[in-house]
Amino acid sequence: MSGLNKVVNNYQDAMAGLEDGMTIIAGGFGLCGIPENLINEIKHKGSRNLTVVSNNCGTTEHGLGVLLPSKQISKMIASYVGENAHFEAQMLSGELEVELTPQGTLAEKMRAAGAGIPAFYTATGVGTDVAKGKPVRHFDGREYILEQAIKGDFAIVKAWKADTFGNLIYRKTARNFNPLAATAGKITVAEVEEIVAAGELDPDHIHTPGIYVDRVIQGTFEKHIEQRTVRSQSDKQGA
Amino acid sequence: MALSRQQIAQRVAQELQDGYYVNLGIGIPTLVANYIPAGMQVLLQSENGLLGMGQFPSEEQIDADLINAGKQTVTMATGAAIFDSAESFAMIRGGHVDLTVLGAFEVDCQGNIASYMIPGKLIKGMGGAMDLVAGADNIIVTMTHASKSGESKLLSQCQLPLTGKGCIKRVLTDLAFIEIKNGQFHLLERAPGVSIETIIKLTAGELVVPEHVPEMCFE
Numbered sequence: 001m002s003g004l005n006k007v008v009n010n011y012q013d014a015m016a017g018l019e020d021g022m023t024i025i026a027g028g029f030g031l032c033g034i035p036e037n038l039i040n041e042i043k044h045k046g047s048r049n050l051t052v053v054s055n056n057c058g059t060t061e062h063g064l065g066v067l068l069p070s071k072q073i074s075k076m077i078a079s080y081v082g083e084n085a086h087f088e089a090q091m092l093s094g095e096l097e098v099e100l101t102p103q104g105t106l107a108e109k110m111r112a113a114g115a116g117i118p119a120f121y122t123a124t125g126v127g128t129d130v131a132k133g134k135p136v137r138h139f140d141g142r143e144y145i146l147e148q149a150i151k152g153d154f155a156i157v158k159a160w161k162a163d164t165f166g167n168l169i170y171r172k173t174a175r176n177f178n179p180l181a182a183t184a185g186k187i188t189v190a191e192v193e194e195i196v197a198a199g200e201l202d203p204d205h206i207h208t209p210g211i212y213v214d215r216v217i218q219g220t221f222e223k224h225i226e227q228r229t230v231r232s233q234s235d236k237q238g239a
Numbered sequence: 240m241a242l243s244r245q246q247i248a249q250r251v252a253q254e255l256q257d258g259y260y261v262n263l264g265i266g267i268p269t270l271v272a273n274y275i276p277a278g279m280q281v282l283l284q285s286e287n288g289l290l291g292m293g294q295f296p297s298e299e300q301i302d303a304d305l306i307n308a309g310k311q312t313v314t315m316a317t318g319a320a321i322f323d324s325a326e327s328f329a330m331i332r333g334g335h336v337d338l339t340v341l342g343a344f345e346v347d348c349q350g351n352i353a354s355y356m357i358p359g360k361l362i363k364g365m366g367g368a369m370d371l372v373a374g375a376d377n378i379i380v381t382m383t384h385a386s387k388s389g390e391s392k393l394l395s396q397c398q399l400p401l402t403g404k405g406c407i408k409r410v411l412t413d414l415a416f417i418e419i420k421n422g423q424f425h426l427l428e429r430a431p432g433v434s435i436e437t438i439i440k441l442t443a444g445e446l447v448v449p450e451h452v453p454e455m456c457f458e
Binding site: 029030031032033055078079080081082088091100102103104105106107108110111122123124125126127128129130160171172173174175176177178179180207223224225226227228229230231 | 285286287288289294295296297298301302303304305306307308309310311312313315321322323324325327328331332351362363364365366367368369370373374400401402403404405
């Protein structure tokens with residue numbers, strides 16, 4: 001009996017049940033707040049024909065990008081896919097199907113799936129290629145398109161701290177899509193830097209309540225930086 | 240003389256108001272942060288989930304968990320808040336951001352904007368741009384007026400895939416500050432030393448030129 005204890009101790013157990021052809025929703029923005037080791041486990045496991053839903057597809061070397069040379073992803077749903085050489089090649093050859101989705105719509109698709117909302121209307125994308133084939137409705141004289149929620153067979157997220165019940169706390173902008181992804185998986189796996197006993201996290205500080213989380217694993221992270229920008233004493237850019 | 244990237248940013252900064260929440264896109268818009276007038280309180284929204292983006296970090300301050308929407312390492316300004324991506328786009332879609340500044344490949348006199356894709360050439364994705372142009376009321380597009388070969392980017396109809404339809408009202412180029420209304424471009428200001436003839440020549444869409452067109456002022 002493990003009761004409410006969500007802790008697993010190895011990556012095989014963390015991703016147990018992942019099969020070819022499944023849909024995976026992944027948290028992260030660029031390489032910030034990505035579940036690095038869960039992604040590596042998917043690569044190691046060799047699952048194929050995956051649909052992956054995430055804001056980006058990593059870089060050539062890191063993040064979800066590592067699943068591209070092994071051709072494990074057949075469809076990618078993302079808002080921005082600019083930093084990966086393999087990506088464009090596979091997209092142009094037709095090996096990889098890509099559904100470009102506006103960032104806010106992508107976040108809302110995850111949030112809606114987790115909240116049991118099958119679809120929602122938004123003004124984002126009206127009059128663009130994104131609107132093609134989607135039902136349109138007018139509210140108060142403005143045009144909106146209907147966007148469907150996206151549920152994952154798996155959701156994989158990265159948090160800073162967890163307790164054994166799977167309550168999660170994120171750190172700084174590594175939060176991004178993670179709390180939304182966490183709600184949208186049939187099986188949600190959280191990879192964290194530290195696991196503490198239930199009761200040790202302040203309930204007022206929890207970002208993702210453990211009810212959404214099925215498995216928690218403690219990992220060590222490389223945390224690669226895509227754009228290492230530093231200010232010099234004379235440089236005010238980015239102020 | 241056409242405006243430099245810095246001068247474009249400087250002119251946009253003149254549109255800031257005390258207490259504004261502002262989203263700055265990648266490229267020239269990012270530079271606007273350098274010209275926030277002294278004593279004015281402005282908080283920068285970064286759509287990856289940060290309200291109150293600070294300057295770039297020192298070497299010691301670099302934190303892989305703290306980046307902006309351009310994936311650059313940043314710091315947090317005093318009074319910053321962190322939130323998830325749905326919350327971030329609730330702010331944007333809900334019309335809570337006071338000013339949005341973003342770049343474009345083309346705009347047209349119907350207020351359409353194309354900024355995210357060049358078919359067969361550049362396929363990177365729209366990121367948050369479609370949400371920003373659909374959600375914001377107060378948008379300034381910054382761009383060069385024409386391509387290096389002299390082809391206008393201010394058209395009667397955008398040729399590239401649209402980022403948003405009928406949503407752009409103000410465009411600041413290296414040559415001119417232009418308002419879009421009633422299906423026409425209206426010339427508001429010109430860059431110092433740039434002739435009205437040059438602007439007319441490089442504007443493909445219908446351009447309305449008033450009798451007096453002031454030059455932009457810089458401190």
